[in-house]
Amino acid sequence: MYSQMEKTEGGDPKLQADMTDKERAFQDKIDRNIKIEPRDWMPDNYRATLIRQIGQHAHSEVVGQLPEGNWITRAPTLERKAILLAKVQDEAGHGLYLYAAAETLGVTRDQLTEDLLAGRMKYSSIFNYPTLNWADMGAVGWLVDGAAILNQVPLQRTSYGPYARAMVRICKEESFHARQGFHIMMKMAKGSDAQRKMAQDAVNRLWFPVLMMFGPSDKDSVHTAQSLAWRIKIDTNDQLRQKFVDQTVPQIEYLGLDLPDPGIKWNDETGQYDFSDPDWSEFFNVIKGNGPGNVDRMKARRAAWDDGAWVRDGLLAHARKKAAAKQLAAE
Ligand code: BYC
Numbered sequence: 001m002y003s004q005m006e007k008t009e010g011g012d013p014k015l016q017a018d019m020t021d022k023e024r025a026f027q028d029k030i031d032r033n034i035k036i037e038p039r040d041w042m043p044d045n046y047r048a049t050l051i052r053q054i055g056q057h058a059h060s061e062v063v064g065q066l067p068e069g070n071w072i073t074r075a076p077t078l079e080r081k082a083i084l085l086a087k088v089q090d091e092a093g094h095g096l097y098l099y100a101a102a103e104t105l106g107v108t109r110d111q112l113t114e115d116l117l118a119g120r121m122k123y124s125s126i127f128n129y130p131t132l133n134w135a136d137m138g139a140v141g142w143l144v145d146g147a148a149i150l151n152q153v154p155l156q157r158t159s160y161g162p163y164a165r166a167m168v169r170i171c172k173e174e175s176f177h178a179r180q181g182f183h184i185m186m187k188m189a190k191g192s193d194a195q196r197k198m199a200q201d202a203v204n205r206l207w208f209p210v211l212m213m214f215g216p217s218d219k220d221s222v223h224t225a226q227s228l229a230w231r232i233k234i235d236t237n238d239q240l241r242q243k244f245v246d247q248t249v250p251q252i253e254y255l256g257l258d259l260p261d262p263g264i265k266w267n268d269e270t271g272q273y274d275f276s277d278p279d280w281s282e283f284f285n286v287i288k289g290n291g292p293g294n295v296d297r298m299k300a301r302r303a304a305w306d307d308g309a310w311v312r313d314g315l316l317a318h319a320r321k322k323a324a325a326k327q328l329a330a331e
Contacts, residue, residue: 013225026041027229030159030229033157035159036160038105038162049230050232052121055098055102055107055112056121057098058094058095059095059112062095062123062301065092066127067127067130067136067293068131071136072088084137087180090177093173094170094173097166097170098163100162100166101165113305125213125291126147126213128292129291129293132202132205134184134188135184135188135195138181138183138188138202141179141181141182142185144206144210144213145178146178146244147213149171149175151213152171154235155233157234158232159231160232189257200258204260209278211278212286214238214240214244216280217280218236221236242272246272261276262276
């Protein structure tokens with residue numbers, strides 16, 4: 001279906017007949033599943049869409065450290081502390097792989113960070129919600145990383161080589177994250193009454209924000225049609241959301257917790273679960289910067305960027321000194 005289409009900025013992809021020879025050859029490569037590499041010709045909008053998506057993904061990994069980092073000192077045991085510390089460190093690493101993938105498209109990490117701090121770029125809506133109790137650490141690993149895995153596994157087959165390869169490594173680490181989250185939830189859900197209540201509260205609060213991670217419904221998604229045509233996305237937002245619900249409902253039942261949405265019901269005809277829509281006005285409000293945690297998250301990112309300036313300056317000065325010494329030795 002999409003091989004007939006090409007570029008647009010959110011609207012309908014262009015038909016093959018309207019493409020230039022270069023654009024047709026590019027689309028043909030994508031349709032034949034040949035990876036696009038940094039030195040290959042690509043349409044400007046393909047490059048811009050990738051920078052937007054990879055950059056937003058990188059920012060999400062880095063900002064995503066904040067709600068969990070908040071719990072490292074309060075983890076209930078030394079083992080849980082060590083596991084959480086390792087997970088949060090992994091997220092920093094994911095950010096670095098993704099910034100490096102974005103850099104191959106001709107943008108610098110500094111530019112991307114400046115765009116984030118100036119409000120020109122986004123990060124995932126989910127990280128604007130607070131983590132209020134220890135069960136939230138379980139729910140974040142199980143549900144948030146679980147949703148991220150569903151989104152990212154197909155992205156290992158995305159058309160841009162450096163992005164696809166970054167995803168392979170990230171997905172391996174994410175599956176450990178989801179398992180450690182589910183393990184926390186098992187302990188809490190099968191623990192004392194108070195622990196079970198905390199587990200239920202975490203699922204109730206995070207359920208709809210997690211459904212929003214997959215983006216607006218397909219009818220309101222501006223980028224999906226073109227991103228599918230270019231294989232920057234492999235599935236639509238609604239397809240992934242449905243997969244998530246179908247995978248997660250039996251896990252909630254296994255934990256013995258109540259379903260967080262009375263609208264969840266098995267549908268024999270579709271062979272899938274029906275479920276209620278999130279409140280989309282809340283989603284659009286959060287991505288505009290008005291969620292419960294947006295101000296604090298951006299304050300923390302700005303402080304980290306400003307406080308780290310001397311380190312970046314020092315590293316650059318050192319690199320320049322080394323390069324000059326090497327050149328002198330070669331002369
Ligand atoms: N949050 O046309 P649409 C993690 C924006 S990290 C904020 O459907 P697209 C983890 C969208 O950008 C997980 N904004 O867009 C880390 C667009 O606005 P702009 C991060 C969102 O790009 C640490 C507008 O809404 N994963 O899991 O085709 C610890 C219209 O949307 C969101 C990724 O980034 C959102 N949820 O589809 C633990 C995966 N959704 O840019 C865990 C890669 C939509 O035109 N990204 N918007 O101003 C993607 O797959 C896609 O970008 C999305 C959105 C599915 C997210």
